[in-house]
Amino acid sequence: MQRKSRKDPVAKPGAYHHGDLVTTLLAATTALIEERGVEGLSLREVSKRAGVSPGAPFRHFSTKKALLTAVAEQAMDRLSDALTSAQTKLKSADPAAIYEAIGVGYLDWALSNPTHFQIISSRTIIDFDASSKLVDQNAAIRDRMVDLLLQAQQLGQLPPAVDLNLVILSSRAFTYGLARMAIDGHLSGWHPRETPTKAMRGALRLFMTQLFVPHSR
Amino acid sequence: MQRKSRKDPVAKPGAYHHGDLVTTLLAATTALIEERGVEGLSLREVSKRAGVSPGAPFRHFSTKKALLTAVAEQAMDRLSDALTSAQTKLKSADPAAIYEAIGVGYLDWALSNPTHFQIISSRTIIDFDASSKLVDQNAAIRDRMVDLLLQAQQLGQLPPAVDLNLVILSSRAFTYGLARMAIDGHLSGWHPRETPTKAMRGALRLFMTQLFVPHSR
DNA sequence: CGGCATGTGTAATCGCTGATTACATTTGAC
DNA sequence: GTCAAATGTAATCAGCGATTACACATGCCG
Numbered sequence: 257m258q259r260k261s262r263k264d265p266v267a268k269p270g271a272y273h274h275g276d277l278v279t280t281l282l283a284a285t286t287a288l289i290e291e292r293g294v295e296g297l298s299l300r301e302v303s304k305r306a307g308v309s310p311g312a313p314f315r316h317f318s319t320k321k322a323l324l325t326a327v328a329e330q331a332m333d334r335l336s337d338a339l340t341s342a343q344t345k346l347k348s349a350d351p352a353a354i355y356e357a358i359g360v361g362y363l364d365w366a367l368s369n370p371t372h373f374q375i376i377s378s379r380t381i382i383d384f385d386a387s388s389k390l391v392d393q394n395a396a397i398r399d400r401m402v403d404l405l406l407q408a409q410q411l412g413q414l415p416p417a418v419d420l421n422l423v424i425l426s427s428r429a430f431t432y433g434l435a436r437m438a439i440d441g442h443l444s445g446w447h448p449r450e451t452p453t454k455a456m457r458g459a460l461r462l463f464m465t466q467l468f469v470p471h472s473r
Numbered sequence: 474m475q476r477k478s479r480k481d482p483v484a485k486p487g488a489y490h491h492g493d494l495v496t497t498l499l500a501a502t503t504a505l506i507e508e509r510g511v512e513g514l515s516l517r518e519v520s521k522r523a524g525v526s527p528g529a530p531f532r533h534f535s536t537k538k539a540l541l542t543a544v545a546e547q548a549m550d551r552l553s554d555a556l557t558s559a560q561t562k563l564k565s566a567d568p569a570a571i572y573e574a575i576g577v578g579y580l581d582w583a584l585s586n587p588t589h590f591q592i593i594s595s596r597t598i599i600d601f602d603a604s605s606k607l608v609d610q611n612a613a614i615r616d617r618m619v620d621l622l623l624q625a626q627q628l629g630q631l632p633p634a635v636d637l638n639l640v641i642l643s644s645r646a647f648t649y650g651l652a653r654m655a656i657d658g659h660l661s662g663w664h665p666r667e668t669p670t671k672a673m674r675g676a677l678r679l680f681m682t683q684l685f686v687p688h689s690r
Numbered sequence: 691c692g693g694c695a696t697g698t699g700t701a702a703t704c705g706c707t708g709a710t711t712a713c714a715t716t717t718g719a720c
Numbered sequence: 721g722t723c724a725a726a727t728g729t730a731a732t733c734a735g736c737g738a739t740t741a742c743a744c745a746t747g748c749c750g
Contacts, residue, residue: 274699295597298736309700311739316698320737379658380512398663419675425664426647426676432659433650434642441596442649446615447642458636459643466683491728515707526729528710533727537708 278316280306285327289371294381299323324375325382329389331372336393338365339400351407356464358401359431363456366435374439377432401427413468423467430463495533495543497523502544506588511598516540541592542599546606548589553610555582556617568624573681575618576648580673583652591656594649618644630685640684647680 274280284305289297299320300310317323342361343354366373375382376390384390401424408414414423434456437443447455491497501522506514516537520527534540559578560571583590592599593607601607618641625631631640651673654660664672 277698293597299738300736310737311701312699314738318738377657377659380510384658394662418679421664421667422672422675422679425651425672426679428659428663429650429654429676430643430647431650432654433646433648436653437646437649440594441601442594442645445611446645447638450638455639455642458639459646462635462639462643494727516709517707527708528730529728531709535709 274306274308274312277306277308277312281313281316281323282327282330285323286330286372289327289375294324294371294374297324321381321383325384325387325390327372328375328382328384329387331369331376332390332393334369334372335362335365335376336397338362339397351404351411352413352464352468355401355404355408355427356460358404359427359460359464360457362431363435363438363460364453367438367452367456370439373435377436398424398428408468415469426467427463431460434459491523491525491529494523494525494529498530498533498540499544499547502540503547503589506544506592511541511588511591514541538598538600542601542604542607544589545592545599545601546604548586548593549607549610551586551589552579552582552593553614555579556614568621568628569630569681569685572618572621572625572644573677575621576644576677576681577674579648580652580655580677581670584655584669584673587656590652594653615641615645625685632686643684644680648677651676 281302284302285297288301288305299313302323303310303313306312313323317326339358339361342357342364346353346357348354348357376384379385382390402420405414405420405423409416409418409420437446438452438456443452443455447459450458498519501519502514505518505522516530517527519540520530523529530540534543556575556578559574559581563570563574565571565574593601596602599607619637622631622637622640626633626635626637654663655669655673660669660672664676667675
């Protein structure tokens with residue numbers, strides 16, 4: 257019965273009951289999964305941290321998966337920003353260089369935001385296909401990569417006979433694999449005595465030099 | 474109270490109470506995760522399928538994670554077998570060819586046994602480091618790859634200045650990335666109109682030709 | 691100003707889960 | 721044949737996601 261004091265609203269004054277529960281919930285969720293991982297996340301803990309009852313989140317997210325999908329959308333935004341930032345920070349119009357810079361940016365972001373990376377990559381803990389934002393933004397990233405490859409091809413930076421679809425898939429598999437290895441904890445076993453970032457950048461560099469015009473011819 | 478008929482033991486006769494609960498549990502677990510995925514697996518369902526009470530599994534596996542780790546050990550055995558089989562089936566002593574064959578075998582196995590692959594790759598749903606079998610067998614696979622690369626290097630099949638540790642890491646990241654993309658459902662988005670197996674083999678082939686001696690020099 | 695539909699949070703509850711405990715039964719070694 | 725150890729059962733616990741009925745605040749209508 258007994259409700260908590262109505263006289264001093266804890267959160268933003270002059271707002272709804274709570275203030276802005278949606279924002280608070282997303283923040284609380286992000287914080288909790290960064291503390292204890294996605295597996296151990298419970299809606300009740302999120303509610304407690306947000307200072308509301310366990311049933312409150314369901315007013316805004318019909319299911320736990322929906323909440324996590326919303327978090328994934330935020331994460332995808334940040335990833336997109338990180339990639340464009342990596343591209344613009346590199347002041348160059350060389351497609352191959354940009355291609356690599358984006359790869360490095362992708363890996364850096366994944367390592368800096370492991371749980372977010374894990375969430376947007378998963379198709380079981382979120383409802384990826386139900387979010388047009390996630391789908392579209394993912395496709396947009398791919399389109400950017402294809403565009404860069406086309407430019408590189410026109411500049412003769414790629415072997416002429418190469419299948420662009422295979423190159424795209426290879427690049428994606430490579431970066432995705434590196435990121436997942438790091439996040440899944442496989443890296444130390446497969447590249448001893450080297451910091452993850454250095455190992456990953458080295459591998460990426462090797463991949464790029466192998467992929468793009470082999471010195472001459 | 475009332476127990477089930479003792480007069481006709483369902484399982485193997487002339488054995489313990491149940492027969493061999495451990496084996497039965499492992500089989501039931503494998504079957505259930507193949508039907509409904511790892512996320513939705515519950516010990517109670519496993520128990521029900523095995524025909525025992527919900528508490529019974531805890532006599533043999535102190536925790537759910539322990540049970541799944543045991544399943545992972547079985548899976549790792551099968552993966553190792555698949556890799557050696559892929560190697561022996563290819564009647565060739567060419568290190569580069571063997572290297573690729575193992576890669577193909579790895580991808581084939583992952584696609585044929587997605588949930589098993591998922592389990593042995595995870596460090597959250599199983600206790601990988603607690604199982605010396607998993608750790609050792611994983612290291613053994615890596616050692617085999619290193620050995621092949623050393624042979625290839627001696628035969629001049631690799632660029633002489635290349636860092637072998639980076640090559641190993643790259644190869645692993647590449648195959649792991651491909652397998653995970655397929656299993657995580659990313660493949661269709663990154664290589665439209667192509668069956669997963671064909672796309673993955675094509676990408677792997679591209680990777681190998683780029684990695685090993687570029688035609689000449 | 692007063693009433694009231696709507697939006698928002700609470701409380702209680704459901705069925706399920708992993709895990710623990712006390713107890714019953716079977717087994718095999720002595 | 722006896723008995724400690726091994727194995728399975730039953731009952732129970734706390735915690736989970738989700739649903740429902742209810743309490744309250746808000747802002748719009750007149």
